[in-house]
Amino acid sequence: MITTLRKKFGFLQVVFIPLAFLFACSKADEPISAPLTGAPVITVTTLLSNQGIIWGFDFLPNGNLLFTQKTGTMRLFDTTTQSNTLISGLPANISASGQGGLLDVAISPDYASSKSVYVTYSITGGFLVLARFTLNGNTASNWQVLKTTESASTWNGHFGSRIAFGPDGKLYWSVGEGGGGSLGGASSPHQNGQRLTTMWGKIHRMNLDGTIPTDNPLVPGQTTRTTIFSYGHRNPQGMAFDPKTNQLFVNEHGPSGGCELNRVQAAENFGWPLYSNGINYNGTNISNGHNAAGIVAPLKSWSPAFAPSGLTFINHPAYKDWNGNLLMGSLVRRHLLMIKMTNGIPSSETILLENNGRIRNVKMGPGGKIYVSVEDGGKLIALSAQ
DSSP: EEHHHEEEETTTEEEOOOTTTTTTTTTTOOEEEEETTOEEEEEEEEHHHHHOOOEEEEOOTTTTTEETTTTTTTEETTTTOOEEEEEEEOOOOOOTTTSSSEEEEETTTTTHHHHHEEEEEEEETTEEEEEEEEETTTEEEEEEEEEEOOOOOOTSSSEEEEEETTTTSEEEEEEEEOOOOOOOTOOOOOTTTOOSSSTTTTEEEETTTOOOOOTTOOOOSSSSOOSSSEEESSOEEOOOOOOOOOOOEEEEEEEEEEEEEEEEETTBBBBBOOOSSBBBBTTOOSSSSSSOTTTOOSEEEEOOOEEEEEEEEOOGGGGGGGOOOEEEEEEEEEEEEEEEEETTTEEEEEEEEEEEEEEEEEEEEEGGGGEEEETTEEEEEEEOOO
């Protein structure tokens, strides 16, 4: 459903508008009118269905859409002809065990000249890979592995693995804690987030060829710059730059509660597994809150668990009062959440889509459209403002 906020007698009144019909008709435009003055009228279109788990997607300069399927395949959707074509040339060692598979995909900012596409995926044994290739028609060629984690996620979980290109022209890659499990606390054997000798539990920043930028931060205790941009992350599955402020925002899964929205800056420590607003799945305590010297507390946290996924900023004037707000998908709560942002700080929340399935990714696309992938029914839908 869509939730809209209306001023009445000086208070905020929450108004719920049922959207039971939202996914009823494939490729049918349905107008949705939000009654709040200054709110947009939204049209929802189902573009694809029965595509499995569309984990990541991105847009080519001509507006066509390249998307990954968790099971290990990639497809090209022509937004004009509606054709949906399988991409050949992918590696044979992609493993979809557990939370792994073919994960994110991102079109290089220099695609017009390089034809480069970046992907992340897990391989046999639980290692995580960042690679790039050249897209020639419907074929992935010139495959180049840029990074592979030095160790495995032996339980095939918490890969994180979103890609975002910064306004600085650098590639940012979120990597979850991996390892052998996800127990939090000072005595946890799973300390990858705090270990600066592993790629796991970090946000990485690198040049487009995978090399280390000369202006990367020196993380505390290190004498040599690495790709590490920030650390202490658990399972960051959404990442986006604010187009107005150029600040980097990341969401990540907490344990039992304590899911987070973070604003990330160079060399910051976000605390996992030593600090969390959640508790362990076995009911044991992790920490007394999330505040400690040298630890960055989340901008916002959610309990019970939110299980956040894709993250994007609304960036088009057609959305009126919504323009500049943050959109975040939820897997466990099965809705699309809009967060009002004021000077980089989250405030009120509005549920835009509810009870339509596990939302895996959301991204602002060309022409002012917002694209959302929904695991249930293998759907890709588009939201546009009239």
